[in-house]
Amino acid sequence: MSRETPLHAAHHAAGATFTDFGGWDMPVEFDSIRTEHAAVREECGRFDVSHMGEVVVSGPDAEGLTQRLTTNDATALDPGEAHYAAITREDGVMLDDTVVYRLPEATDGEFLVVPNAGHDEETTDRWREYADEQGFDATVDNRTAEYGLIALQGPDAPDLLAEETDLDVDDMGRFEVAEGAVAGVDALVATTGYTGEAGVELFVPWDETEAVWEAVDVQRCGLGARDTLRLEMGFLLSGQDFDPEDESRTPYEAGIDFTVKLDTEFVGRDALEQQYEEGTDEELVGLELIDRGVPREGYEVTTPDGEHLGHVTSGTMSPTLGDPIALAYLPAEYTTPDELVRVVVRGEPKKARTSVPPFIDR
Amino acid sequence: MSFDVPDDCRYLESHEWVRIADGTATVGISDFAQDELGDVVFVELPAAGDELSKDEDFGVVESIKAVSDVYAPISGTVTAVNEVLTEEPELLNEDPYGEGWLVEVEPADEGELDDLLSPEAYRDQIE
DSSP, rough: OOOOTTHHHHHHHHTTTTEEEEEEEEEESSSSSHHHHHHHHHSOOEEETTSSSOEESSSSTTTHHHHSSSSOOOGGOTTEEEEEEEETTTSEEEEEEEEEOOOOSSOOSSSSEOOOOTOHHHHHHHHHHHHHHTTTOOOOETTTEEEOOOOOOOOHHHHHHHTTTTOOOOOOOTTBEEEEEETTEEEEEEOSSSSSSSSSEEEGGGGGGHHHHHHSEEEEEEEHHHHHHHHTOOOBBBBBBBBBBTTOOOOOOTOOOOGGOTSSTTHHHHHHHHHHHHOEEEEEEEEESSSSSSSOTTOEETTTOOOOEEEEEEEOTTTTTSSEOOOOOHHHHHHHHTOOOEEEEEEEEEEEEEOOOSSSOO | OOOOOOOOEEOOTTSSSEEEEEEEEEEEEEHHHHHHHSSSSEEEOOTTOOOEEETSSEEEEESSSOOEEEESSSSSSEEOOOOHHOOOHHHHHTTTTTTTEEEEEEEGGGGGGSSSSHHOOOOOOOO
């Protein structure tokens, strides 16, 4: 039985099509992916991302614990600040990617860790078990079922939000979080998102999610547009561009080197230091198809002579560019732009060139 | 939601339509099919002169989210291909029975039409 967000009935009434994603029954599309995508790039769109996990870490050792379990430096966050990080295991392989928020001081909790859909329980367990093993004094609460999460994304998002909140959103930089009322509902307002646009994410009480959702009345967007938007930016999709079982990759291979702070202690640090020194055999690169066709997950990538190089982990027709784009792990010598390769699209080798994401100018 | 099912076409269960006029069969995909696929971004079609066999795939329609083979509702020789779709695949969403047609075919045997779904039968299928 799939989990449902507090907006499930509202999405159904709005005519959405649905799919299972990370164990949640989520809207893929409301109007059309093209329409929804364009709204975010040009104006503003709203997403229900209540399927994302919320794990609150509090207590005297909340900082030390979170710092040990994420590759970024949690100690560098002041209250009200956030950053992107990887959760790695001992061999440096990414279990998930996440945003870590250090909550404003008056908040009930120290850190908010937001894992991907379906990863909330394992993240909670990981934090709790590590705290027990290492003797950290911290309380770890899985609050996924307590928070709805709405993302407002696009150049008009700050102005739209300003009409509904008492917070001075213009004063907030990127990756900040503050407490405020939105449409009369107490919320955590974070200047984060996963589309490459300006925007906010609103953590609101589960039962009041719909009131906030209705108040921010702009284009509804589903997971289809979320996928094309994140892929144009070269942002990773957990479970697809990396996966501990099927696509085991380190942050260096996945191209998120900036999340790894080797001068901190964290699980997987030694393995990652070794890879940093020795270099990666393969890295995630962008591909732009020169020939016509749509690259899709799993399609083989070869040299022009047909020699196997790797496979596409994410691919689509970019709605912004009107061109086919993809991500693939290729040998390190292919990480420079404009190397010519082939993507095998349903048996046909199609010409493509390597590139460095983002694919669009942002 | 109700979908357009023109009375002057016959249909395959796999959602292709064919319309015969002056001995030429025009082939496309149905309004229901384009809606299921979503934004069409790529169309791969045969060349003029190619032979189609009824019920066999002759091309591919891709939307942002899905890849779909298209099947021939009738056997025959391709006489024209809708080249406009190369640059404007969205015509398939906007006008599936008109400007979004896929190929024109000289039928090998118009009797094959009798095997296809009538508009009423196709409406029943997609309801």
